[in-house]
Amino acid sequence: MHPTIPGFTYRRVPVADDVTLNVAVGGSGSPVMLLHGFPQTHLMWRHVAVELAAHHTVICPDLRGYGASDKPAEDAGDAEAGGAGGVTYAKRTMAADAVALARALGHDRFALAGHDRGALVAIRAALDHPEVITHLASLDVLPTLDTWDVMHGTGAAVGFHLYLMAQPPGLPERMIGASADAFFGHFLDIWTRDPRAIPADIRAAYLAASRASVPSIVADYRASAGIDVVHDLADRDAGNRLRMPVTVLQQDWGTALGFDAAALWRAWAPDLRHSTVSCGHFMAEEAPEDVVKAVRDLLTR
Template sequence: MGVNRFEHQRVQVADGVELNVATTGAGSPVVLLHGFPQTHLMWRHVAADLAADHTMIMPDLRGYGDSDKPADTGLTYAKRTMAQDVVNVAKALGHDRFALVGHDRGALVAFRTGLDHPEHVTHLASLDVLPTLDMWDVMRGTSAAVGFHLFLMAQPPGLAEELISARPDAFFGHFLDVWSTAEFPADVRAEYLRASREAVTSIVADYRASATIDVEHDTADREAGAQLKMPVTVLQQDWGAALGFDAEALWRAWAPDLDHRTVSCGHFMAEEAPQQVADAIRDLLTR
């Protein structure tokens, strides 16, 4: 499956919460955060490319993969909480400052980490997502159908968990199929489905947080004029044209030092276009 090239360890990030963390390589640290419905395994190609020059740190986010899945208390899956996890993982591995790259859900955690902990994040990259407030602003009309899962998992506890648990492979497999321009290797797809099937409740809690507490935190920051202080690279599909918004302009409002690039592939660009992603990260690290 390719994951065996990594070393794995359990890292405590909070009382009673440990994350599964994969590492490889040597050199300045780069933390990679996976998206939905995936695990750290999505970085297998990019990490192998960058490992010659960098220590690659790839946690499964809390609630995902083989990391702990604590019960939701309202703040458990706030991106602010998950951002602290990232800082704690890096510190546990001996790194006070690090570059940070996130895809999809992991990019939202990276965004919050950059806002809350600029003293720790040297460079930041986001793959194929908008900041939470902008995402909710652009998801309107019939074009919002592409994000139906956002609205489903934003509902109060109970309904989404019951519906998804009834057919988890059909639900999570849908996104692996329609968001990609290429098929996943069978063993990789099976691992993503296995991990997601075992994490329905915590995955829903993560998404619910993005419609509740994360909105509160991001709104407060936007009203205060908060911005990302570090160099930022954003890679996105050109889905802004279809939905009627300027993704680069939305990102630049948060990140003045921005390199915004359009990538011609599907959503899972670290697996569909790993060389482009690795090259963009290298470019970012020279800024």
């Protein structure tokens, strides 16, 4: 039996041509959508979602290419991005999925929170659809453009997977697919301070979902080395900013990576609250109380 979020109803919702998302919905009230990260599924929100559902309609999809959602074949490439990553898994495309999902569920405006890859989708949704996204929360990630800008020297070794999955189609899929559980399990291990935060059944669900999604996960990352950068550069050059209240939570990186994350975020988000959480990367599972409080505070702004 597959793990689920207690008290939530599951359905499949078409959001684009030939793309249907698996989504868990619970609670009632103003809508909040929660987008998961890598190498996870919507289940990463299981604690946060239940708490928020006391006062909100909470929408937890699997992103396209992940979990039980559809996994369309990667676009062959996009000339604008030099073929480094096509439109199928561009964050712009995945952000449009989120907006279409909310509308299909009856919501023209909603708050959006994302972790890791889901945060990149959420940021793009907020830039592309400011009339739709009322509030934005980002958990433990930098905007795509800033991520690439700050990675250099030996410190960039922590992001080896970004470079691996940025390679042209073929090699990364074969390498990861040959040892998928070891690859995805590596991140579940090293990014978690408290291993109890991801119990055995949840870990097994993450590994099974990722094992079945290698090509689409690689395509998602490949897009972030290609077309996503093109889109971010266009917004930065045009002076486009996040117009809504923004909350950013990050784990306490200290000075290890050698940059000021809050300063980078302020360049994108004039109405910003930035804080650190004492836990590992998977903060919605390691410190759900902190995440719930931050989201609730955000929604009052």
